[in-house]
Amino acid sequence: MARIPDAFIDDLLARTDIVEVIAARVPLKRQGKEFASRCPFHDERSASFTVSPTKQFYHCFGCGAHGTAISFLMNYDRLEFLDAVDELAKRVGMEIPRDTRQKNENHDTTDLFAALDAAAKFFRKHLAGSDKARAYVEKRGIAPEIAERYGIGYAPDGFNALRDALGTDQRRMQLLERGGMFSKNDKGHVYDKFRDRLMFPIADRRGRTIAFGGRVLDPEDSPKYLNSPETALFHKGRELYGLWQARQVNSKLDRLIVVEGYMDVVALAQYGVSQAVATLGTATTPDHAELLFRNAADVFFCFDGDRAGRGAAWKALESVLPRMKDGRQAFFLFLPDGEDPDTIVRKEGSDGFDARLRQAMPLSEFFYSQMSADVNLGSLDGKARLAERCKPLLAQIPDGAFGDLMKQRLTELTGVGARASGPETHVPAQRARNAPNVPAPKRSLVRSAIALLLAQPSVALALEPPYRFAALRQPGVELLSELVALVRERPDIRTGGVLEHFGEREEAAALHKLATQSLPGDEGMWQTEFLDTMAQLEKQTVQQRIDELQAKKQAGALDDQDKDELRGLLMTRA
Secondary structure, three states: OOOOOHHHHHHHHHHOOHHHHHHOOOOOEEEOOEEEEOOOOOOOOOOOEEEEOOOOEEEEOOOOOEEOHHHHHHHHOOOOHHHHHHHHHHHHOOOOOOOHHHHHHHHHHHHHHHHHHHHHHHHHHHHHHOHHHHHHHHHOOOOHHHHHHOOOEEEOOOOOHHHHHHOOOHHHHHHHHHOOOEEEOOOOOEEEOOOOEEEEEEEOOOOOEEEEEEEEOOOOOOOOEEEOOOOOOOOOOOOOEOHHHHHHHOOOOOEEEEEOOHHHHHHHHHOOOOOEEEOOOOOOOHHHHHHHHHHOOEEEEEEEOOHHHHHHHHHHHHHHHHHOOOOOEEEEEEEOOOOOHHHHHHHHHHHHHHHHHHOOEEHHHHHHHHHOOOOOOOOHHHHHHHHHHHHHHHOOOOOOHHHHHHHHHHHHHHOOOOOOOOHHHHHHHHHHHHOOOOOOOOOOHHHHHHHHHHHOHHHHHHOOOOOHHHHOOOOOHHHHHHHHHHHHHOOOOOHHHHHHHOOOOOOHHHHHHHHHOOOOOOHHHHHHHHHHHHHHHHHHHHHHHHHHHHHHHHOOOOOHHHHHHHHHHHHHHO
């Protein structure tokens, strides 16, 4: 994909009012020069989510979420980067520049979306016109409004119905084939992949059809479910059926319920449980887990209670565990033999299903019940075995209260780690914090320079090359050099643009933390302070080189060029 020019991103972020973008989705209250709210990305009681209109970025002091208007739309509205940029550009009346290659690629992708949308309309039309399909839908108790919400259709019997209707030219045939709508036999003959099936369109995060799932009407037919193959638009390990609809119906998703089949999702919606989604014929992947938690803080996995169901639940747990940041919760609901969410909700209604959800097993309980299933906790050997089993998995949990409590539970079960968490361990640290004569750590010049540059990127424009400080062997110098070069290359860049530039880099979190700090003094003095700081770094660089040359002199390895350099540096220092 061709890249959007950096200058365009800088201009877009400069024209965008991030407060307006976020306030349209999250209630903000002014606090001094900034705005605050409870964080939309994790559960909290106090408002630790701040938005800076001057620096054009947001930061949560609770969960660490941070970014620009672009990343906010990506995380809150679940948009891809290009889609988020496109939405902001439309808000401020800008048009995204694209080179010829990108225009061709986007045109091709647009045509592929259009072909799949045409297929979805074709299936909906045939549902309305098929007595057999409509009778099946009515038998399953699917109301017309639910069928419409999920775009349910019917693929007619026969090998060429879709092909004859939509494959009107070679270009359209190629698009439908690329979209996974056709199969090919050994002789190379192309025919409809979906035949005599109830059709469930799979939508992306913008509601566009990217694939289909088809369910047989006759229980004697097989396979029961047939999904589109992986395509340029569809990757089953990254998508969730019903997520688009759940987000449309619920202004805020407090929970998501992961079930196994399309009909489970639809049946739950029919009875008012509108937060159900389904994985697409695959186990819960890490991408699924991330997508689930980006949309809801509480995730319920609903599986059969048999061995296969518990195996699927364990795979889900393995994907979820590394994403269990504070505020997130995962639960596991195991249904009685022979039951699924579809049958349960029809028998017990939404109240009965909600009652079962309230009794669901928390992740912590499921984790330790599975890990200790074949362990004798009455013996030292058994406790040691459990501890060794759990440690590598517990190490995957992000730092925070949940991880601490999971480790504490392991200590309660096995005794391992009890000594390390005893009170004596904390006493020296506490005394050190309270020691009256401990001097405050000296503030790093490099850190100060980066903080000033983030507060007002234009301060770097007054710094004249060559940049001697780049040779200084200190933490952060390489990053400072890159920041200076970035501002020199893009002189109109602002704080938001700088942070967006480093958005996918490991330094992003540290830069956002620095950008949130309020700097002392007047803004008019920041450039002077920055230049003074850089002058001190240059002096340190000169001293570093002098020390190197003097060490070389003591070793008897100084040549004439080194001697001239040393004399010059000593004169400069004087």
